[in-house]
Every structure is written in structure tokens, then in C-alpha cells.
Amino acid sequence: MIESISSATRGGSPRVAFVTCAELPDLDPDDRLAIEPLLRRGITVVPAIWDDKAVDWDGFDLAVLRSPWDYSGRRDEFLAWARTVARLANPAEIVRANTDKRYLGGLAENGVPVVTTTWLAPDQPWESVPARGEYVVKPAISAGSYETGRYDLTDPDHRRLAGEHVARLREAGQTVMIQPYLSAVDRDGETALIFFGGRFSHAIRKGPMLDGPYQGMEGLYRPEQIDPRAPRPEERDVAERVLAAAGRITGTAPGDLLYARVDLIPGPDGAPVLVELELTEPSLFLAHDAGAAERFADAIAARLVGSPA
Incomplete structure (x- = not known):
């Protein structure tokens, strides 16, 4: 289905690569939800495997990192590839900084409440x-x-x-x-706040996933229990502080990022603390908010014409 959608609009329309991995050649199902909204905006989506040598990355108006989830054991190779893609979202320097979780230390030094590490x-x-x-x-x-x-x-x-x-x-x-281990996650779950072009889009609740010692893992990620969630005002506030601090560290404005996901858990006193800031290839949970796919498409379209989302 993805190929027929792409072929139907190839005549001069902008072409956007949704970057994936060999295990998900037709994209993650959630990412496929953005294809029709982009098609209505005259934008062609093409799934592209990041380490496929046959892909001509210069042939795309934008390459959007979506599900290249096999990179962690080959990070150096992944970063070298990212530096060759001129129109990559999010950019290669953000990818370099965000794929090593030691970035949490820098955020903590900039006043962000981060889980003690x-x-x-x-x-x-x-x-x-x-x-x-x-x-x-x-x-x-x-x-x-x-x-x-x-x-x-x-x-x-x-x-x-x-x-x-x-x-x-x-x-x-x-x-x-x-x-x-922040035990509040067993009761409250984790709140993930998703931003497009620096603007809050939607949030979800992730149920607890860690139930004991690591015993190996099948597939690219652990199954998750996901539900829509309206974030509390204090969660919105912390998420905005996280993005502002990340901008100070990287020299970018939040609006420079096509997408960002801020994952929070209640700390020992109940106040939200940062678990992860996902700027590389986060799941965006488009299926869990009625307007999320449209907002994501708007952000991509704005990036193509060089205006704010």
C-alpha cells in the first residue's frame, strides 16, 4: 500500500523519506498513520532503510528518522550515516548528543529534575x-x-x-x-509528552514495563501498554523546561526540532522527574490522539517550506 501511495504522487511533489530499519521495511504501523495526511498535502512518503546502500538520500526533500531501532549496537555506523544525510530530521548533531543517555547529566546541571543516576x-x-x-x-x-x-x-x-x-x-x-526504581510508575505509569515543531501536540500514559531482572528481549522493543493521557500542568511545565534546557545545551530553539518526546515519572515526592528526552527516533503514538497525525503532517509540511510549524 505504501508503494502505491508514493507512486501516485511522485510527479514533482516533495518526497520525504521515513527512515526505518530492515526489520520494519514498511514502517511501524503508527508511523503509517501519517502517510495519508501527508498525501493530502501533496507530499510523498517513501520508507527507506537507513543502512541500505542503494538509497539515494539526496533524492529526498527531507529524511525523517522514524524507526531505525536496530542502531544501538552499531551507533558509530549510524552516526556516520546520519552525517551524510543533509536534510535529516532531527539533525545529525542532535542524533549524536541524544543517542548517549549521558545527556541526562547535562540537563540536570541546567536545572532539570532528572531521576538520580x-x-x-x-x-x-x-x-x-x-x-x-x-x-x-x-x-x-x-x-x-x-x-x-x-x-x-x-x-x-x-x-x-x-x-x-x-x-x-x-x-x-x-x-x-x-x-x-521509581515505584510511583506502578500506580501512575509514565507520562510521555509529544511536541511537533516545539509545540505540544498530545500525551500518553505508558504502563510499567520492568518487572524484574533482565532476561533477554525478543524483537526491537518491549511490548507497552499505551493509553491517552491529559498531562498535569506541572508535567507540561517540566517538559517545557526540559526542551528549553536542551536548547541551551545544543544551541537550538525548541522549534528547530521536528519532534521531541519528554518522558516523565513521579519522583519520591510526587513531582515529575525526567526519565528520557527522546529526540532521535521516538514512537510518537499518533494512534492515541485524533489530531496527532494531522499535526505531525503540518510540522513536516512547514519544514519543507522553511517556515515554523
């Missing part, structure tokens, strides 16, 4: 292991909750498995993140 370099052992409490262990470079586990450090088996998880990541040359 202990960072271990590959050559740094985990010496100050907490005596109790639940903690999340994950690599600084990953996608779709890959290599992410939850451990109760009062449980001897969990404590051993957490140590083995940290050691495995370090041996692979990864920077390790260790964060307290």
Missing part, C-alpha cells in the same frame, strides 16, 4: 552498591529497553544478577546507568 565508565567497578532498595540497571546507549533490568538489592539472587548485569555491560565497553 549513578554512572559507571567501562573501567569503573560498582563499588558503592546500595544495601537495599530497587534499582534499574541499563546501558547509556540502548533503545527499546534493551539490556534494562530491575533489581531488588535486598534479595540475594537479584543482588547477584544486578552485579552480573553491570559486569556484562562493562565488559562490552558500555557506560552503565544505575537508577533507583
Whole structure:
């Protein structure tokens, strides 16, 4: 169906690549929801696999990163590719900064409430292991909750498995993140706020996903329970602060980003804290808001004519 839509409008209309991976050659179903709105705006959508050498990236008016979710184990290759695509959204420098979760440290230094994180370099052992409490262990470079586990450090088996998880990541040359598990997510879930062209579009609730130690993962991401959500005013405020701080760090305005997703969880005092700022290839959950696909299409169309979304 995607090919017939693209072919029908190819005569001189703008061509936009939706960048994906070999496992999703016809795009993620959610991204396909933007095809018809873009078609009505005279814009052709073409799925394009990021590491397919046959793709002529200069033949597109815009390349939009959507589902290249196999990149985390090949980040250097992915970044080298991104630098060759002149009209990439979001741009290659944003991709470089955002695909290593150490960006959270910079946001924290800029006044953003970020979940407390202990960072271990590959050559740094985990010496100050907490005596109790639940903690999340994950690599600084990953996608779709890959290599992410939850451990109760009062449980001897969990404590051993957490140590083995940290050691495995370090041996692979990864920077390790260790964060307290925010138990409010079990009740309230996670709020993801989606922005197009710097403007708030919609939000969703993600149910809790981490139920224990990491035991491997099938596919590109863990299944998620997603529902529409109206964000609280304090969540909107924190999300705006996150984008403003990211702009100060990167030297960009929020409107320079085609899309952004801010993921928040209530902290110990109930106030929202940042878990992740997704600027590279976030799921946009277009299916969970009636106007989201249209707003995304508007943002892309505005980017093509060089005006604000």
C-alpha cells in the first residue's frame, strides 16, 4: 500500500523519506498513520532503510528518522550515516548528543529534575552498591529497553544478577546507568509528552514495563501498554523546561526540532522527574490522539517550506 501511495504522487511533489530499519521495511504501523495526511498535502512518503546502500538520500526533500531501532549496537555506523544525510530530521548533531543517555547529566546541571543516576565508565567497578532498595540497571546507549533490568538489592539472587548485569555491560565497553526504581510508575505509569515543531501536540500514559531482572528481549522493543493521557500542568511545565534546557545545551530553539518526546515519572515526592528526552527516533503514538497525525503532517509540511510549524 505504501508503494502505491508514493507512486501516485511522485510527479514533482516533495518526497520525504521515513527512515526505518530492515526489520520494519514498511514502517511501524503508527508511523503509517501519517502517510495519508501527508498525501493530502501533496507530499510523498517513501520508507527507506537507513543502512541500505542503494538509497539515494539526496533524492529526498527531507529524511525523517522514524524507526531505525536496530542502531544501538552499531551507533558509530549510524552516526556516520546520519552525517551524510543533509536534510535529516532531527539533525545529525542532535542524533549524536541524544543517542548517549549521558545527556541526562547535562540537563540536570541546567536545572532539570532528572531521576538520580549513578554512572559507571567501562573501567569503573560498582563499588558503592546500595544495601537495599530497587534499582534499574541499563546501558547509556540502548533503545527499546534493551539490556534494562530491575533489581531488588535486598534479595540475594537479584543482588547477584544486578552485579552480573553491570559486569556484562562493562565488559562490552558500555557506560552503565544505575537508577533507583521509581515505584510511583506502578500506580501512575509514565507520562510521555509529544511536541511537533516545539509545540505540544498530545500525551500518553505508558504502563510499567520492568518487572524484574533482565532476561533477554525478543524483537526491537518491549511490548507497552499505551493509553491517552491529559498531562498535569506541572508535567507540561517540566517538559517545557526540559526542551528549553536542551536548547541551551545544543544551541537550538525548541522549534528547530521536528519532534521531541519528554518522558516523565513521579519522583519520591510526587513531582515529575525526567526519565528520557527522546529526540532521535521516538514512537510518537499518533494512534492515541485524533489530531496527532494531522499535526505531525503540518510540522513536516512547514519544514519543507522553511517556515515554523
